[in-house]
Amino acid sequence: MDIQIENIENVTVVHLKGTFDSSARGKMEMELLSVVSYRVKLVFDLSDVEYISSAGLRLLLELYRRCEQQNGFMALTGFSDQVYEVYSQAGLSPDILPVYGSLEAGISAVQTETETKSGMRGFGFEDSGEIQEELLEDVEPEMEDVSFTAFYPKEVAVEKWHTMLVYTYVSSALEAIRKDAQKFEDEIGDIRESKPASTQLARGTEITIVPTCEGVTFNPERVTFRWLEDRHRAEFRLRADASMADMAGNVQVTMYVGPLIVGTLKMGMLLSETEASPGGVGSEEVNARMYRQDDIFVSYSHRDTDIVKKCKTAYEALGHNILIDFETLRSGQQWNAELMRMIERANIFQLFWSENSSKSEYCRQEWQYALELERGEGFIRPVFWKEPIPTPPAELSDLHFDYAPFAIQD
Numbered sequence: 001m002d003i004q005i006e007n008i009e010n011v012t013v014v015h016l017k018g019t020f021d022s023s024a025r026g027k028m029e030m031e032l033l034s035v036v037s038y039r040v041k042l043v044f045d046l047s048d049v050e051y052i053s054s055a056g057l058r059l060l061l062e063l064y065r066r067c068e069q070q071n072g073f074m075a076l077t078g079f080s081d082q083v084y085e086v087y088s089q090a091g092l093s094p095d096i097l098p099v100y101g102s103l104e105a106g107i108s109a110v111q112t113e114t115e116t117k118s119g120m121r122g123f124g125f126e127d128s129g130e131i132q133e134e135l136l137e138d139v140e141p142e143m144e145d146v147s148f149t150a151f152y153p154k155e156v157a158v159e160k161w162h163t164m165l166v167y168t169y170v171s172s173a174l175e176a177i178r179k180d181a182q183k184f185e186d187e188i189g190d191i192r193e194s195k196p197a198s199t200q201l202a203r204g205t206e207i208t209i210v211p212t213c214e215g216v217t218f219n220p221e222r223v224t225f226r227w228l229e230d231r232h233r234a235e236f237r238l239r240a241d242a243s244m245a246d247m248a249g250n251v252q253v254t255m256y257v258g259p260l261i262v263g264t265l266k267m268g269m270l271l272s273e274t275e276a277s278p279g280g281v282g283s284e285e286v287n288a289r290m291y292r293q294d295d296i297f298v299s300y301s302h303r304d305t306d307i308v309k310k311c312k313t314a315y316e317a318l319g320h321n322i323l324i325d326f327e328t329l330r331s332g333q334q335w336n337a338e339l340m341r342m343i344e345r346a347n348i349f350q351l352f353w354s355e356n357s358s359k360s361e362y363c364r365q366e367w368q369y370a371l372e373l374e375r376g377e378g379f380i381r382p383v384f385w386k387e388p389i390p391t392p393p394a395e396l397s398d399l400h401f402d403y404a405p406f407a408i409q410d
Contacts, residue, residue, distance in 0.1 A: 001028055011041045011107050017048035020056035029059060030308055036063060040072035041110040045103050047078030052086055061097055075099070075106035144203065146170060146227065147196040148263060150253055151181040154190040155270045156216075158240045163187035166209050166223075166253055166265075169231040177231050197255075197263050201227060201318065208256040208406050209234045215244040215271075216251070224406055244271045258314030259307055259407035260296060261350055261381055297346035299366040301356035307385070310407060343370055351382040353401060358390040371395060383407065 002017040012035055035042060044060065046052070060076065067074040076099045079087065087099070100106040152164040163184050167177040178193070185191060201207075210222040216238050223234040240249060249271050255263040300307050343349060349370040357363040370380050382392070382401040389401060 003028060003031060005035065008107060009111060011043055011110055013043050013045060013103070013107070015045045015048065019051045020046075020049050021051065021053040030305070032059065032063060033066070034302065036066045036070060036072065038070045038072070040067060040070065040074075042067060042072060042074040043103065043106040043110060044074070044076050045078045045106075046076060046080070046083055047103070049078075049080065049083055052083045054086065054090065057086055057090060057092075061092075064097055073110040075109050077101070077103045077106040142202060143200040144170065145198060146201050147174075147198040148209075148253075148255055148265065149174075149177065149196045150194040150265050150267065151184070151188065151191055152194070152251065152267060153188045153269060154192045155272055156189075156238070156240050156249065157274060158242050158245045158271055161237050161239050162189065164211065164218075164236045164238055164251075166211070166234040166236070167231060168207060168209075168225075168227055168234070173231040177233070180231075180233060192267070194265055194267055197265060199262060199318075201257070203228055205257055208404075210254045210256065210402070210404075211236055211238070211251060212254070212402075213238075213249050213251040213269075215241045215247075216249055217241075222406065240271045245273045247271050254402070256404070256406070257318060258310045259352065259383065259385070259404065260298065260311060260314040260318070261348060261383070262296070262318065264378070295347040297343050297349050297366075297370075298352065299349065299357070299363050299370075300352040301354060301360045301363060303356040303360075304352060304354050307352050307354075307407065339366065340369055344373065347379070349375075349380045351380060352407075353382045353384040353390065353392065354386060355390050358392075367396065 001020055004015040004017070006013050006015070014032070014035060042063075044063075064074050066072075076097065079099060079101075087097070098109070100109060146168060147170070148166060148168055150164065150166045153162050156162050165181055165184060165188075167181075169177050174196075181188075181191065181193070205227050206224065207227050208222055208224040211218045217240075219237045219239075223236070225232055225234070249269040251267050251269060253265040253267075254261055255265075298311055300311070302308060343366065349367070351357070351363070351367055351370075367380065373379070380396075380399055382396065382399055383404045384390075384401055385404050385407040387403070389403075392399070392401065
């Protein structure tokens with residue numbers, strides 16, 4: 001599938017060539033979405049499209065709806081018999097997805113900002129009724145409630161190895177994970193159970209769990225797995241440095257879906273020189289927070305295509321079938337007002353830091369506004385995935401930048 005974009009008399013014309021099926025959609029989706037902007041005048045030329053599947057047609061319909069949301073105008077032109085057949089079988093009509101018989105007619109329509117809902121120009125067939133939902137709607141993954149709970153030592157002897165467990169589970173498996181955690185009593189000591197943090201995910205979602213604490217080494221540094229079973233145990237060994245004796249350790253466990261931070265557990269441990277004795281399982285107050293899709297604002301450079309693709313996949317696992325319209329809003333004349341509202345509504349501002357984003361004026365405006373909100377520790381969470389890290393500006397120097405190489409791994 002090839003794409004060529006040109007401007008003809010202030011109209012963005014997108015020429016498509018080749019086979020427009022599900023595999024082509026996956027490769028071209030972000031590029032096509034990027035052409036939609038505020039009050040855009042957009043024409044798709046399909047005269048060189050040899051074949052289009054329902055997946056390709058769904059994307060075109062999705063683009064049209066986005067144009068409407070941005071007060072833009074869009075038309076399709078150059079239908080072959082095969083494209084016309086798929087369009088017709090889907091139950092589409094000009095009232096739903098406008099089509100013109102020639103490129104010139106489509107350009108003329110969007111130039112005059114005339115909505116193309118009066119009839120099929122150059123084809124002349126009648127409205128075939130309701131859209132077939134099974135053809136036009138993406139098959140959304142079934143979402144399930146899932147919780148995260150940590151079992152950890154209340155007290156840790158420095159320079160000795162201890163065990164911490166983080167479980168991912170459905171509610172019916174809670175008692176099973178408690179029994180499982182008790183098997184590690186000798187390795188954990190005086191066990192504390194965190195309060196659960198819950199969200200909704202699709203089975204098969206790839207989850208990465210990363211524990212961090214100043215002065216404490218974790219082995220392994222992270223655990224990545226696909227959530228398939230009702231319960232999954234991530235096992236970590238931890239060792240505090242001698243310099244941490246008689247201090248409190250503030251442990252943070254971060255949960256990722258792809259590159260997106262979707263939740264955190266924060267807990268305290270007493271770090272001492274003596275070994276604590278086993279004491280069963282007790283409950284402990286823990287700062288537990290899961291972020292749903294509307295809670296997360298991601299700031300990135302569109303040049304970092306690997307991160308963009310991973311973000312899209314992660315949003316799908318969280319219940320979004322497309323990436324939030326950051327690119328659309330950025331490219332429009334009124335992008336900043338809506339983006340500021342999105343940042344204000346978010347509970348976490350995740351900054352994907354790279355050479356590209358460090359030079360991006362869009363990213364700078366976004367993180368500067370996030371700083372102005374003064375939302376406190378944990379709101380701005382910078383992440384980088386390539387070493388060495390590009391030097392952050394002075395305004396961000398007080399923030400901890402998480403190294404997340406797994407963010408772009410397949």
